[in-house]
Amino acid sequence: MSFQFTDDLDHNIAVLKAQFTGDSTFVSREIRSPSGLRCAIFFFDGMVNAVAINESIVRPLIRETRSRLTAEELAQSAVQINDSRVEPDLSLMLASFLYGDTVILTEGEARPVVVNTKGFASRSSAEPEGEKVLRGPREGFTEVFMTNLSMLRRRLNDPRLKFTFSRIGERTNTVVCLCYLEGVADEKLVRTVQERLAKLHPDSVLDSNYIAERIRDERRSPFPTLGTTERPDVAAARMLEGRVAIVADGSPVVLTAPCILQECFQANDDYYISVEQAGLSRLLRCAAFLLTLTVPALYLACVLHHQELVPTRLLLAISAAQRGTPLPPASETFLMLIVFELLKEAGTRTPGVIGQTMSIVGGLVLGQAAVQARFISAPAVIIVAVAGVTGLALPKLQSSTTVLRFALTAAAALLGLYGIVFGLALILLHLCALDSCETPYLLNLLPRVHPHTEDSYLRAPWFQMRRNRFLAQKEDK
Numbered sequence: 001m002s003f004q005f006t007d008d009l010d011h012n013i014a015v016l017k018a019q020f021t022g023d024s025t026f027v028s029r030e031i032r033s034p035s036g037l038r039c040a041i042f043f044f045d046g047m048v049n050a051v052a053i054n055e056s057i058v059r060p061l062i063r064e065t066r067s068r069l070t071a072e073e074l075a076q077s078a079v080q081i082n083d084s085r086v087e088p089d090l091s092l093m094l095a096s097f098l099y100g101d102t103v104i105l106t107e108g109e110a111r112p113v114v115v116n117t118k119g120f121a122s123r124s125s126a127e128p129e130g131e132k133v134l135r136g137p138r139e140g141f142t143e144v145f146m147t148n149l150s151m152l153r154r155r156l157n158d159p160r161l162k163f164t165f166s167r168i169g170e171r172t173n174t175v176v177c178l179c180y181l182e183g184v185a186d187e188k189l190v191r192t193v194q195e196r197l198a199k200l201h202p203d204s205v206l207d208s209n210y211i212a213e214r215i216r217d218e219r220r221s222p223f224p225t226l227g228t229t230e231r232p233d234v235a236a237a238r239m240l241e242g243r244v245a246i247v248a249d250g251s252p253v254v255l256t257a258p259c260i261l262q263e264c265f266q267a268n269d270d271y272y273i274s275v276e277q278a279g280l281s282r283l284l285r286c287a288a289f290l291l292t293l294t295v296p297a298l299y300l301a302c303v304l305h306h307q308e309l310v311p312t313r314l315l316l317a318i319s320a321a322q323r324g325t326p327l328p329p330a331s332e333t334f335l336m337l338i339v340f341e342l343l344k345e346a347g348t349r350t351p352g353v354i355g356q357t358m359s360i361v362g363g364l365v366l367g368q369a370a371v372q373a374r375f376i377s378a379p380a381v382i383i384v385a386v387a388g389v390t391g392l393a394l395p396k397l398q399s400s401t402t403v404l405r406f407a408l409t410a411a412a413a414l415l416g417l418y419g420i421v422f423g424l425a426l427i428l429l430h431l432c433a434l435d436s437c438e439t440p441y442l443l444n445l446l447p448r449v450h451p452h453t454e455d456s457y458l459r460a461p462w463f464q465m466r467r468n469r470f471l472a473q474k475e476d477k
Contacts, residue, residue, distance in 0.1 A: 003018075005090070005105070006110050007108050007109060009107040013028065013030070013105070016042055016105075026044060027045050029041050029042075033061060035067045037069060039069075039105065040104070040106075041057060041102055043097075043102040044098070047119070048101075048117040048119050049117050049119025052081065053102060056079060056080045056117075057080075071112075074109075074113050075113045079104070079115055081115055086113055087111070087114045090112075095173055097114070099175075100118035100119065101116055122142055122143065122144040122147065123143060124142070125142050125147065128140040131234070133272060134269055135273060137231070137233045139151065139233070140231055140232070141230050141252040143249075145177070145247065145248075145250070149179070149247060152239075156239065158181065160181050160182040160183055161180075162180055162182050163177050163178075164177065164178040164194070169204045170202070170204075172205050174204075174205040174249050174250065176197065176249070177246070178193060178245075179244065179245040180239060180245070185244050192437050193244050197211070197246075206251075207251045207253070208247075208248040208253045212255055217436050217437065221430070223261065223264075223430075223431070224259055224396065224397075225258075226256070228253050228256070230253055234268060237271070238256045243257060258438075259436045260436060260439065260442070261431065264396040267281065278458075279459065282459070283458075285394055288390040288391070288393040289390075289401070292393075293401060293404055293405055293424075294424075295386050296405060297420050297423075298417075299329075300333055300412045301412040301417045305416030317379075321377045321379050326374075333409065333413075334409065336384040337384055337405070337409070343366075367385070387405060391405070
């Protein structure tokens with residue numbers, strides 16, 4: 001800390017003003033009461049609740065009848081606000097002050113009083129655009145730290161819900177909270193995440209992804225090994241299953257650990273609709289995962305290397321559609337895959353409904369024009385469209401399926417079906433070796449790592465969902 005307070009108020013005022021020279025939002029006000037009490041308050045304009053300062057700090061101090069107050073008397077009896085404390089640690093005082101609290105200094109005291117007067121503007125807790133549901137809660141996390149924690153506390157009315165705070169980032173000094181249910185989350189898991197957070201020493205943390213990329217397992221894996229959500233009901237449900245949640249100040253995205261492959265095929269709607277509908281939706285997502293990976297690869301393998309596996313009429317139709325096109329099947333398939341990803345990226349970056357319209361209309365117009373101009377064959381357009389649309393059914397695996405789709409397509413173009421089988425075998429081996437916070441990534445999906453839970457491939461009805469902790473170590477008694 002570059003400054004120290006003394007019992008001289010004038011010196012303390014000068015020190016604090018010098019610390020924030022050039023900051024026009026820094027506000028200092030000296031208060032004198034008729035009884036002779038002399039104090040000074042400091043805050044940042046735009047970060048505080050002005051009404052709270054005027055009604056709970058300024059007015060009581062002006063009406064104070066005592067001429068001299070200790071820091072304890074100032075915090076406990078003079079200031080009329082629910083959260084005020086003496087803070088001798090200047091680093092903690094400065095962190096609270098920069099985050100919207102008001103600092104009070106009085107004559108004859110070197111210890112400052114910190115008063116909670118946060119009042120900065122925040123976004124409403126609207127439903128996240130990327131995690132909308134047809135039925136269920138419509139609330140989403142915001143960028144305000146304590147608001148996000150209150151959403152979790154409101155859903156988990158359990159004294160075993162624990163919040164552990166830490167500060168990460170030398171410049172931003174971002175508050176990060178580790179949330180878990182004591183007795184439900186495995187103690188080893190909690191210690192593992194705490195140790196990983198303690199080892200972080202980044203220069204800044206402006207979003208939860210700054211943390212995720214540093215603490216996740218297998219950083220080069222295309223599969224996500226840390227869960228993310230913007231919905232408090234999802235975060236609470238995962239904590240009830242034994243996971244831990246990481247909340248970063250300034251980010252509406254909450255991290256959950258461990259992350260297993262099973263949750264990538266789950267959707268929020270699965271738990272708010274009937275069990276039959278949820279089961280059918282999960283089966284469709286599993287089929288979509290296989291289709292988006294293998295459809296382009298199977299098309300090239302059959303057309304280039306294994307024509308004998310294709311029915312004669314279908315093979316003749318494909319051959320007729322390719323007649324007159326300048327590009328071979330492999331080149332046109334890769335070209336269409338790249339164009340589809342470019343259209344998807346452009347639609348994502350274009351704001352509002354315009355982006356969706358542009359991606360749909362652009363794909364239709366470009367595809368139809370390319371086929372009519374005999375630049376691309378119609379089968380290639382159909383195959384790529386099927387692969388792209390099925391990939392959209394798995395938003396949590398979009399980046400993974402994009403990378404693996406290109407890899408399997410290249411393997412099929414070179415080696416045919418043997419390349420596809422070899423590529424799928426490598427993916428399966430990678431998944432078997434993958435862990436998330438020392439938890440097998442294929443938990444619930446393989447018999448050897450099957451825990452006590454009824455929520456795996458299909459969701460069981462709620463009246464049968466007795467044990468939903470996917471990390472349970474023994475039978476509940």
